[in-house]
Structure formats: structure tokens, C-alpha cells
Amino acid sequence: MEALADYFKVFSEPNRLAVLDALRGGALNVTAVVERTGLSQALVSKHLKLLTIAGVVRRRPEGSLVFYEVIDKNVFRLIQQADKLLLATRRQQLDALVAIL
């Protein structure tokens, strides 16, 4: 249960989700991720390291560049499912609000 919570924690950070989103199309090197996200280089490196340790992302040095890529694309399914649930929740919250007014 603890491990699962830690896994959820991986996705509980906006910038980390942005980094993941940048990798949606396939492998990218760090600089490319920096450009796509607009985050600082140090910050991107940090998040990529976290994602690597978490086993979500694979690190592949190539010459002087380092490419990162999502290992199991099902993480995008997970993210999508969470997003869907979130929308349903928001809708239900609105309904509940309207019922009061």
C-alpha cells in the first residue's frame, strides 16, 4: 500500500506530468524536453531522474546527448483514466451544487 502511494506520487506533480507529456511522442534528449516544457534544465534533470528511478522512463546516452523514453506506454492510459475520472468528478460536483441551489 505504501509502494502504491509512492507510485501515485510520481504523477502528482504538474511539472512531472508535463515532462511525461513531452515524451508522449517518443524518446527525447534533455534539452528537447527543456524546450518543450519551458522548465529549467536542472529541474528537468531532476524530474527525469525521479522518473527513471521510479521505472517509468528509460535513460539512454547517445554520444553527448542523453535520451529518455517512457518504458511502458500504459502510463499514458493511467493518466488518461485519471483525467477521465477527474472530469466525471467535477461534473458530479457541479450537479450536487446545482441540486442545492
Place this chain on the structure above:
Amino acid sequence: MEALADYFKVFSEPNRLAVLDALRGGALNVTAVVERTGLSQALVSKHLKLLTIAGVVRRRPEGSLVFYEVIDKNVFRLIQQADKLLLATRRQQLDALVAIL
């Protein structure tokens, strides 16, 4: 993207997952959740409040008791999918380790 991260954050806490798990069978009052989880009453109240604000759980006072219940049971699907992904990840990490040795 921020909102989605916040939604993931809801599930990124072991005790909160335990509270949710206690509610798997249906509505329970606070004391029942306390008993099932072994957490302190104050802590359970806090987590239940969070879950309520997040729209995951519904609060229903009944006499002197307050029952809580999961609104959309799909959250359990989400949790299960995350757990499945986590397992796959662990397996792949082991494989990668073996490949090195």
C-alpha cells in the same frame, strides 16, 4: 495539468489509500473506518475531509454518526490499474537488473 496532478495527489498517501480501501465494501461511519484502518480518529477525519473535498467520497450524517462512501467506484479501477502498472514496472526493473548480472 495542475488539476490532474492534484487529483493524483489524493491517492499518493498510504493512509488515504487505506481509508479508501476500508470503504471498498460500501458506506461506513468514521469510527468503523478508524477500527478497520487502525489510524487515529483525528487522522481519519482529516483524510475523509480531504477525500470529500476532492469529490471522491460523499458525506452523509445519520443521527449522531457520519457515514462516508465512495461516489464513483471507478476510483477502485484506477487504483487497480496503477497497481497493475506498478507490478509490471517492478518486473521490468528486475529483468533489467538480471540483464546486467
Place this chain on the structure above:
DNA sequence: CATCGACATAACGACAGTGTGATAGTACAT
């Protein structure tokens, strides 16, 4: 080998979240 670009890491300050113990509020029974 000197340098330059790409990436990683360290150190730090700031802030958010967690758990606890104490206390307050609330319905119910006696």
C-alpha cells in the same frame, strides 16, 4: 589538451503535507 555544449548534482531556502494531542461541537439517552 583546451574548450564547449549537454547533462547531472549539491546546497540552500521556501513551502506544503502529515500526524498528534488537545479541545470543541453535536446528537442522543438517561
Place this chain on the structure above:
DNA sequence: ATGTACTATCACACTGTCGTTATGTCGATG
């Protein structure tokens, strides 16, 4: 009314995480 269970909230200390700045490292290239 008073006491008793149930639930909520407060104040606090503690910890963990985030982002930044600065610096370190490594490979490629001249």
C-alpha cells in the same frame, strides 16, 4: 439538564518535496 459517544478542528512540530543557483562531469570537437 448532564453525561456520553461520535465527529470535527486547532495548533504545533516534523518531514519531505520543489525550484533555483551554482558548480561538477563527461563526451565531442577543434
